[in-house]
Amino acid sequence: MNTAIEDDSTLTNRYQTTVPASVRRALKLKRRDRIHYVIRPNGEVVLTRARDESSQDPVIASFLAFLESDLQEHPENIRSVTASTFAEAERLTAGVEVDLDEALPEDDDDE
Structure with a gap:
């Protein structure tokens, strides 16, 4: 992935959101796939496909x-x-x- 992808989504009242299609395509996410989040000290969030079931x-x-x-x-x-x-x-x-x-x-x- 050479180009940065930026997109937005909205939280529902139950704190749920839809992963934008552009992000799903970039990460090759399918239904029921797991997502891993890393929140850095500066507030930046890195979202990746979850790699293992250990969590x-x-x-x-x-x-x-x-x-x-x-x-x-x-x-x-x-x-x-x-x-x-x-x-x-x-x-x-x-x-x-x-x-x-x-x-x-x-x-x-x-x-």
Whole structure:
């Protein structure tokens, strides 16, 4: 990459943003890829593709390893997702509305 790329994005009320297409192309990012941030003392932020899984949450990693092991040891417990499965999920979530742009409660803003 010989030319500097500059672009902007906006934070939602939930502190989420979309990575601009120009940045995604430059970093060859795909859906579900991880991004690594380095914040320098002068406030400059360097955004790169995450290289390894070592920064993964150890609790989530352990849980996923447990699931993988359990599925391998007990494949008889694996069930197909059927139309009735979806119908049951819809029944259980009926009336639940989610607004991804909803502001976080005050006590959640202090990260």
